[in-house]
Amino acid sequence: MRILVVEDDPMIGPALLIALRQAALAADLVRNADDGEEALANHEYALVLLDIGLPGRDGLTLLSGIRARKQSVPVLIITARDGLDERVAGLDSGADDYIVKPFEMKELLARMRVAARRRPSNDLTATMAIGDLSLNLHNREATYRGETQQLSAKEFSVFEALMRRPGGILSRAQLEEQVYGWGEEVESNAVDVLIHYIRRKFGKDIIQNVRGLGWRIDKASP
Numbered sequence: 191m192r193i194l195v196v197e198d199d200p201m202i203g204p205a206l207l208i209a210l211r212q213a214a215l216a217a218d219l220v221r222n223a224d225d226g227e228e229a230l231a232n233h234e235y236a237l238v239l240l241d242i243g244l245p246g247r248d249g250l251t252l253l254s255g256i257r258a259r260k261q262s263v264p265v266l267i268i269t270a271r272d273g274l275d276e277r278v279a280g281l282d283s284g285a286d287d288y289i290v291k292p293f294e295m296k297e298l299l300a301r302m303r304v305a306a307r308r309r310p311s312n313d314l315t316a317t318m319a320i321g322d323l324s325l326n327l328h329n330r331e332a333t334y335r336g337e338t339q340q341l342s343a344k345e346f347s348v349f350e351a352l353m354r355r356p357g358g359i360l361s362r363a364q365l366e367e368q369v370y371g372w373g374e375e376v377e378s379n380a381v382d383v384l385i386h387y388i389r390r391k392f393g394k395d396i397i398q399n400v401r402g403l404g405w406r407i408d409k410a411s412p
Contacts, residue, residue: 192368193217193302194235196226196252197268198244202291206239207371209295214330214343217371223247227255235263237302242269242280250283257284264305268293303328318353320407323396325353332392339391344369348384352397357409359400381405 193210197203198221210217218233220226222244230238238256242249253265267280272290280288286305289298318325324333330346331338341349351360351368365381377383385397385405398406 192233192235192371194226194229194233194238195219196221196223196238196244196249197241198222199241211371212343213295213299214346216347216368219371221245223249223252226252230256230261230263237305238263238265239268239298239302240265240285242267242271242276250279253280253283253285264302266298266301266305268298318350320353320356320409323353323407325350332388334392334396337392341388341391344380345384345388348381349388349397352405352407356407359404359406361404364404 193215195203195206195210195217197206197219203219203221207217207219215236218229218235220229223246226238226240229235240249240253244252249267249269253267256263256265264286265284267285267288268291269276269280269288270291277288287301289301317327322335325331325346326333327350330341330343332341332346332349333339347369348365351365362381369380369384385399389396396407398408400406
């Protein structure tokens with residue numbers, strides 16, 4: 191699950207990346223509207239956290255462009271501007287919610303879940319199920335054949351990516367993209383290790399290896 195953060199503050203942006211990654215969300219950071227537009231054109235995001243006061247084109251201009259292109263990604267404005275007129279302008283431009291800095295991370299994550307629920311095509315808050323498999327996206331718990339185990343943040347990212355494509359094969363690079371945001375160092379054989387840990391919790395049949403191509407979870411679950 192990837193989140194795009196569009197924030198030019200040199201302290202807030204990196205701090206948000208750390209907090210989101212600790213919450214098992216891959217996150218990318220850009221610092222202006224042009225880079226945000228490019229990121230949205232080239233990557234699929236579950237949600238955008240958008241500052242209004244960006245250098246050059248402001249955040250509302252970027253937001254208006256997102257909605258004009260019929261992109262349905264949820265957008266949550268994060269800003270220090272707390273006036274009524276600013277809030278109304280943000281919501282009228284197509285924002286799903288508006289949160290004023292400073293804020294607590296717990297509240298931000300809760301607002302993100304609410305924004306996702308408002309858009310049925312987005313699965314940020316859903317409990318996913320395939321046959322005997324289920325994954326709780328709130329607490330990172332996976333259940334297989336009646337046994338429930340807690341997944342680490344990176345295990346969860348791999349498992350979730352595979353469950354979103356039942357029967358589909360995901361390559362190493364595709365899974366790494368779900369686990370690591372831009373600028374994060376990709377550990378050698380990280381995907382292999384994470385899949386090994388998941389299999390150790392549930393058994394080797396839970397994730398299938400397709401030699402030379404990648405990994406998958408069967409449509410009907412093993």
